Amino acid sequence: MTLIDETITTPLGGPGLPQVRRIVTALPGPRSAEILARKSDAVAAGVAHSMPVSVVAAGGGVVVDADGNSLIDLGSGIAVTSVGNAHPKVAAAIAAQAAQFTHTCFMVSPYESYVDVAEALNRLTPGDFAKKSALFNSGAEAVENAIKIARKHTGRPAVVAFDHGYHGRTNLTMALTAKAMPYKSGFGPFAPEVYRVPGSYPLRDGLTGPEAAARAITLIEKQIGADNLAAVIIEPIQGEGGFIVPADGFLGAIVDWCRANGVVFIADEVQTGFARTGAMFASEIFGIEPDMITTAKGIAAGLPLAGVTGRADIMDAAHPGGLGGTYGGNPVACAAAVAAIDAFENEGLVERAQQIGSILRTRLDSLKASDPRIGEVRGHGAMVAAEFVDPATGAPDAALTGAVAKAAIAEGVIVLTCGTFGNVIRFLPPLSIGDELLNEGLDVIAAALKRS
Incomplete structure (x- = not known):
């Protein structure tokens, strides 16, 4: 220090x-x-x-x-400032737009930057088919509107989410979210027709991707019924649940089942989107093309903005006036997003996420090799986590996780914990971080683990 x-x-x-x-x-x-x-x-x-x-x-x-005090940032405001805080292009775009106008409401008087963002989302998200987008204020709002659109498109009420999933803090998105504390306890009753099934958690279920998918599909068919189901929603890599990476073949099998049964497959890429995983979107890593994708966090480098992007016929299911909001697609936020997207595409940030991921995995895998309290290191790109366990039983060790995080924070390293069991430290550094600073932050964490 x-x-x-x-x-x-x-x-x-x-x-x-x-x-x-x-x-x-x-x-x-x-x-x-x-x-x-x-x-x-x-x-x-x-x-x-x-x-x-x-x-x-x-x-x-x-x-x-x-x-x-100057602290090493390994959290990016929970995966928001991926391009770096106060990125010069973003800051300049915000200032220029604020000097022109700060609001008209796109539903009243449209403006070009909203269209620019929608066109970029339609172009960048996976899937070689006609797409349309709508903009909102937060990830939770994007998820809620994706569900609305899917229900309108299919005429069906039910929605399936997965164990360990996190989708937001509104009433509907709390229903979709798995973890009770701190997100749901005392805030119910929640929105109806939301069902939960187990997903794929290789460390804890020991199943292959196809086996985990078959388990989920059987429950859906027997307990809900495909004819009642509007949508299946899942984070390609589950965020708050512990950066859980599904086994190979799991997501593809779920997508195939949805296609065969007229169910809308929604990928919640709020945390995984925009270069975070070493691909522009995590869905690309798993070779899937979602019917709809929700985005937020990194999209506008810290300004409140979110999007729903999907197949044009699905997105057009909502009647005119059925989607929107006073601030959705605010012009200042859209200007920030245009600049941030330019940085993602033209400043090598996808490749930088891969480089950061290589450093994170190498350092953390080395720690795991010498310390059996690290049960697993997992993730892609600059979205990596270490899960802490009792080495004798494999049971989650939240106390150790909290102690390591607290010690690192005291030494000037911003780290975030997560996981259904509270036993995961997640690493989400800004893609603007240098190798030396990143390694120094990992040195602090390694020392904290050794002392704990």
Whole structure:
């Protein structure tokens, strides 16, 4: 850990920030502690936070707090700032659009940047068929609208989601989400006609992809009935559930069954989309072409924007006026998205995600080889996780996971935990992070694990 005496009083954001880990106070420092105390008094208790800092700047691979501490960012605001915080092209596009107009409501007075984003989504998402898109504010809102469209298209009510899935915090998306705490407990009753089946979790179920798919399909057919089913929705790599990568053949078999039964297959790519997995979309890794894809997070580099993209005939099922929202496809957010998409396509970020993934897998696989408490290292591209277990039983070890994360955070490394059992540390660094900084962050985590 590097210590300096001086603090940063007026840090610049973006890639101009010094790319160093620098801890000048215990966390939280006095200024952050003051702001967090005000948060406690002013902000609803349900809005929690995991890092004991108040941020004033971020860029490249670092986040700077109000006391001048510079932290290594291995979370990207939960996979949002993939192009890097305050990316120059994105910041310039936001400023230019804000100076022109900030809102008209696309449903009242349309504007070109919304169309630009829709055209980009139609072009970039998997599938060589006619597509259309609609824009919204958040991943949960995109998922909710995808379900609406699928129900309208099929005339059927039921929806299937999977164990360990996460799809949002609205009433319908809470119903789709598997984990009770902290997402669902006390907030019901939830939307009806939502059913859950087991998916593919190779570490814990030991099934091949086709075997896991057959298990799911049998339950769907016997307990729900294909004729009642509008849609199946799944994250190609499950995010909050623990970065669970399905066994080969699982997703393809589910897609084939959906095609044969007139069921809409929805890929929730809110967390996996936009170069995060070393492909523009994770569906490409598994060789599937979803009928609909939901996107958000990385799409606009931190501004609230989300999309639903799908087969044109499905997307056109909703009647005029049936989709939309006052802020959906806000012009400033769309300008940010156009700039971010340009960066994804033209700044080698897909390849950079693959390079980051290689570093993450090499370092974490090496740790696993010497420490049986790491039950599995998994993921693709810059979306990698380590699952911690009791080496004697294989049972999830949430206590160890929390201890490692807490120790790393205290040393100035932003890490996120996840998993149905709370026993997974996930790595989601911005694609703008340098190798040296990434390796330093992994050094801190390795030392924290050794001490735990």
